[in-house]
Amino acid sequence: MIKVIIIGSGNVAQHLINAFQTTQNSGHPIELVQVYARNKETLLHLVAPNKITTNYSDLQEAHLYILAVSDDALPEVSNALPFSNRLVAHTSGSAPITVLNDRNKRAVFYPLQTFTKNKAITFKTIPICLETENSADFETVKQIASLLSDQAIAINSQQRKALHVAAVFANNFTNHLYQLANAICQEHQVPFGILEPLIQETAQKIQHITPQQAQTGPAKRKDATTIEAHLEFLTDQNQQNIYTLLTQSIQKNGKKL
Amino acid sequence: MIKVIIIGSGNVAQHLINAFQTTQNSGHPIELVQVYARNKETLLHLVAPNKITTNYSDLQEAHLYILAVSDDALPEVSNALPFSNRLVAHTSGSAPITVLNDRNKRAVFYPLQTFTKNKAITFKTIPICLETENSADFETVKQIASLLSDQAIAINSQQRKALHVAAVFANNFTNHLYQLANAICQEHQVPFGILEPLIQETAQKIQHITPQQAQTGPAKRKDATTIEAHLEFLTDQNQQNIYTLLTQSIQKNGKKL
Ligand SMILES: NC(=O)c1ccc[n+]([C@@H]2O[C@H](COP(=O)([O-])OP(=O)(O)OC[C@H]3O[C@@H](n4cnc5c(N)ncnc54)[C@H](OP(=O)(O)O)[C@@H]3O)[C@@H](O)[C@H]2O)c1
Ligand SMILES: NC(=O)c1ccc[n+]([C@@H]2O[C@H](COP(=O)([O-])OP(=O)(O)OC[C@H]3O[C@@H](n4cnc5c(N)ncnc54)[C@H](OP(=O)(O)O)[C@@H]3O)[C@@H](O)[C@H]2O)c1
Numbered sequence: 001m002i003k004v005i006i007i008g009s010g011n012v013a014q015h016l017i018n019a020f021q022t023t024q025n026s027g028h029p030i031e032l033v034q035v036y037a038r039n040k041e042t043l044l045h046l047v048a049p050n051k052i053t054t055n056y057s058d059l060q061e062a063h064l065y066i067l068a069v070s071d072d073a074l075p076e077v078s079n080a081l082p083f084s085n086r087l088v089a090h091t092s093g094s095a096p097i098t099v100l101n102d103r104n105k106r107a108v109f110y111p112l113q114t115f116t117k118n119k120a121i122t123f124k125t126i127p128i129c130l131e132t133e134n135s136a137d138f139e140t141v142k143q144i145a146s147l148l149s150d151q152a153i154a155i156n157s158q159q160r161k162a163l164h165v166a167a168v169f170a171n172n173f174t175n176h177l178y179q180l181a182n183a184i185c186q187e188h189q190v191p192f193g194i195l196e197p198l199i200q201e202t203a204q205k206i207q208h209i210t211p212q213q214a215q216t217g218p219a220k221r222k223d224a225t226t227i228e229a230h231l232e233f234l235t236d237q238n239q240q241n242i243y244t245l246l247t248q249s250i251q252k253n254g255k256k257l
Numbered sequence: 258m259i260k261v262i263i264i265g266s267g268n269v270a271q272h273l274i275n276a277f278q279t280t281q282n283s284g285h286p287i288e289l290v291q292v293y294a295r296n297k298e299t300l301l302h303l304v305a306p307n308k309i310t311t312n313y314s315d316l317q318e319a320h321l322y323i324l325a326v327s328d329d330a331l332p333e334v335s336n337a338l339p340f341s342n343r344l345v346a347h348t349s350g351s352a353p354i355t356v357l358n359d360r361n362k363r364a365v366f367y368p369l370q371t372f373t374k375n376k377a378i379t380f381k382t383i384p385i386c387l388e389t390e391n392s393a394d395f396e397t398v399k400q401i402a403s404l405l406s407d408q409a410i411a412i413n414s415q416q417r418k419a420l421h422v423a424a425v426f427a428n429n430f431t432n433h434l435y436q437l438a439n440a441i442c443q444e445h446q447v448p449f450g451i452l453e454p455l456i457q458e459t460a461q462k463i464q465h466i467t468p469q470q471a472q473t474g475p476a477k478r479k480d481a482t483t484i485e486a487h488l489e490f491l492t493d494q495n496q497q498n499i500y501t502l503l504t505q506s507i508q509k510n511g512k513k514l
Contacts, residue, residue, distance in 0.1 A: 071483075094475075094483055113455055114473060119465065121458065127451045155447065162445030163452070165487050166438035170452050171459045172474030173503045174431050179468035180506075181423035188419030190412065194384045195420070195427050196464060198370055201378065202428045203460035207453060208376065211436035216371060217429030218351075226328075226351055230422050238506055245502055246430045249437075249495055 002030045002144060005059060007077060008068035009037035011115040012091050016068055017046050019123040019148045028147050034060050056080050064089060064144055066109055067100070074099045087137055093164035096157050097131055106133040107141050110160060111149075114171050123148045129155035129163065180239055187235070212253075219250035259287045259401060262316060264334060265325035266294035268372040269348050273325055274303050276380040276405045285404050291317050313337045321346060321401055323366055324357070331356045344394050350421035353414050354388055363390040364398050367417060368406075371428050380405045386412035386420065437496055444492070469510075476507035 004020055006013055013035070020032040033051070036059065037043050040052050053059065059082065068091045069077050078088060078101040088100055089107035100106045108131040113121065128145040130152060132138045138154070145152035155163065178199065182192040205214045218226040227247055234240045261277060263270055270292075277289040290308070293316065294300050297309050310316065316339065325348045326334050335345060335358040345357055346364035357363045365388040370378065385402040387409060389395045395411070402409035412420065435456065439449040462471045475483040484504055491497045 071480075094486065112451060114458055114462070116462070116466075116471070116473075119462070125454050127454065129451075151451070153451070159445055159447045161486075161490055162441055163447055165490055166441040166447075166449075166452060167455055168474055168476075168487060168500070169434045169441070170438040170456050172472070172476060172507070173499075174434050174456070174459055175463070175468050175471050175473075176476075176503055176507050177426045177431050177434070178463055179472065181427040182468050184419055184423040184426070188416055190416045190420055190423075192423075194369060194386075194408075194410070195423060197382050197384065198424055199427050199431070199460050199463065201371055202431055203456050205371070205373070205376070206432070206435055206456065209373075211432050211439050214373070214432050215429070215436065216373075216432075217425055219425075219429060219433075223328075229351070229418075230425060233418055233422055238509065242430075242502060242506060243425070245499060246433055249499060250429070250433050252495065 002064075002140075003033045003060075003062040004030065004064050004066065004144060005034045005036070005062040006032065006066045006068060007036040008066075009035075009039070009042040010068065010070070011117050012111065013037075013068035014043070014046060014117055015115050015121060015123070016066060016091070016111070017043070021046075022123075023147050030144065030147050033062055057082050059083070061086075063087060063140060064107075064109075065104075066091060071095050071099075075101070078104070087132075087140060089141060093129075093160060093167065097133060105137055107131060107137060108155075108157075108160065109141060109145065110155070112163060112167065124150055127151040127153060129153060129160055131156055131160065180242065183236075184234075184239070215250065217250070219247040222251060259321075259397075260290045260317075260319040261287065261401060262291045262293070262319040262322045263289065263325060264293040264322060266292075266296070266299040267325065267327070268374050269368065270294075270325035271300070271303060271374055272372050272378060272380070273323060273348075273368075273405075274300070278303075279380075280404050287401065287404050290319055314339050316340070318343075320344060320397060321364075321366075322361075323348060328352050328356075332358070335361070344389075344397060346398060350386075350417060350424065354390060362394055364388060364394060365412075365414075365417065366398060366402065367412070369420060369424065381407055384408040384410060386410060386417055388413055388417065437499065440493075441491075441496070472507065474507070476504040479508060 024030050035047050035052050043052050065088045071092050074090050084103040086104050088104040089109035093110050097106050097108050110129040111126050113126045126149050128149045130141045142152050185192040281287050292304050292309050297311055300309050322345045328349050331347050341360040343361050345361040346366035350367050354363050354365050367386040368383050370383045383406050385406045387398045399409055442449045
């Protein structure tokens with residue numbers, strides 16, 4: 001039986017707790033033995049009270065401790081752990097493995113997905129990016145991640161950094177474009193919902209063809225008349241700036257301007 | 258029996274032909290009586306040869322003629338039609354209804370989706386944006402569109418223009434962000450496919466919450482350390498410019514800078 005302990009009670013911690021408990025309940029050789037939270041109340045809807053501790057000194061023995069706390073808190077929390085030479089992983093896309101105190105054997109257990117509390121998600125398809133300081137520990141994290149997901153992959157710190165930056169473009173910035181589209185719709189009294197099938201299809205297309213092949217629109221066609229009409233239609237300077245920069249970037253095929 | 262004729266043989270024409278034939282074959286009171294193409298060959302895999310004409314003067318009588326040709330060709334093609342006072346629609350998101358020759362009764366039949374040849378798509382969920390010059394004709398286009406889609410909606414020219422600009426943000430620009438993410442992955446030897454579940458989840462989230470509620474990431478958190486690290490990590494000036502502008506826009510919540 002592999003024993004896991006999760007430290008934290010936020011978005012990622014709660015989704016991991018859920019995923020581990022589901023895996024455990026379906027008979028896999030894994031046990032979420034304990035969870036640490038600063039406030040016990042935040043986890044009472046998910047975990048039996050006797051399994052939640054608010055005290056680092058009560059932490060039991062486990063094969064892996066997963067620190068799903070804010071990036072900024074990683075040094076403090078890993079310093080506070082009252083043991084050494086055990087396997088400790090963080091779940092951050094951007095923090096290096098070395099942010100963790102080196103009294104313990106360090107690892108990264110980064111689920112590449114956007115988590116929101118109360119929004120269920122299937123862990124099976126989420127890539128879990130794994131790194132260990134000592135190669136001897138890799139099999140342990142790989143085995144644990146493989147119980148949760150079909151995509152447990154070795155990703156070093158440099159690759160993880162690239163993935164994190166790429167994810168900012170593909171997730172944070174994309175979502176912001178949805179917000180701008182929403183604002184344009186609101187300004188002209190059309191329901192944003194009309195764009196939903198288009199948004200889903202845009203995301204699904206790249207499962208079959210590359211984004212380069214999927215590119216369409218006035219920028220790609222170098223349709224100067226439509227581009228000019230759009231820029232005139234936009235009443236917001238910020239939207240105009242973004243329209244211009246992304247249009248130029250499409251026309252340069254994403255290369256340096 | 259409602260009779261429809263499609264002019265054109267490109268992406269939209271072929272998807273419309275497919276949708277009309279499927280609807281007709283499932284017993285609905287609609288008939289695709291004829292199709293016009295400059296080159297008959299482009300449609301032979303879809304339509305019986307005797308139903309394809311390459312000659313405007315051979316066009317039969319129909320309740321609706323749908324001009325699914327390039328925006329630029331709309332004046333020329335609508336001028337070439339050898340009849341008057343019939344109902345003629347274009348399928349463009351950006352062309353005004355007045356681009357069509359006024360010898361005929363003008364309409365717009367704009368399916369708000371991104372079409373690629375050879376990529377099947379369910380028409381049922383695609384919003385079809387409808388406009389007619391004369392209100393007496395609206396019921397006809399509405400009835401026809403409703404046979405293809407569950408979302409046949411009245412959208413005037415100003416609203417359609419807003420939708421088209423919004424679609425550039427939500428589709429063309431979003432796809433370009435995928436391309437930039439892909440480039441960053443390639444540069445650092447990580448497969449772009451790892452980002453796929455994230456991209457799908459980002460698109461799906463806004464079916465449940467607004468883009469504003471869904472926004473996460475270093476820009477939203479005003480996490481200056483991570484933003485700086487990302488900008489340093491990017492080796493491409495164009496990517497840096499886009500990162501900076503979109504980060505600022507998220508921090509101003511999409512408002513004027
Ligand atoms: N959200 C995502 O989509 C996502 C995806 C992949 C990876 N990650 C990474 O996962 C980690 C957690 O992110 P999250 O989204 O779950 O964050 P979150 O929802 O904001 O939760 C942060 C957690 O850290 C705890 N915490 C903060 N400071 C602490 C301290 N000094 N001592 C002890 N605990 C502390 C918080 O406790 P309180 O509740 O008591 O404040 C909370 O449980 C981060 O490294 C993040 O980069 C996030
Ligand atoms: N693609 C989309 O995602 C999409 C979505 C919604 C609306 N629309 C609109 O739908 C319309 C058609 O777009 P599309 O994507 O189907 O374009 P497309 O694939 O490029 O096809 C254009 C069609 O127009 C024909 N054509 C061009 N010039 C012509 C002329 N002078 N005389 C007769 N035929 C001519 C072409 O004939 P040849 O094959 O002989 O060149 C071809 O059949 C446009 O108004 C577009 O804005 C497109």
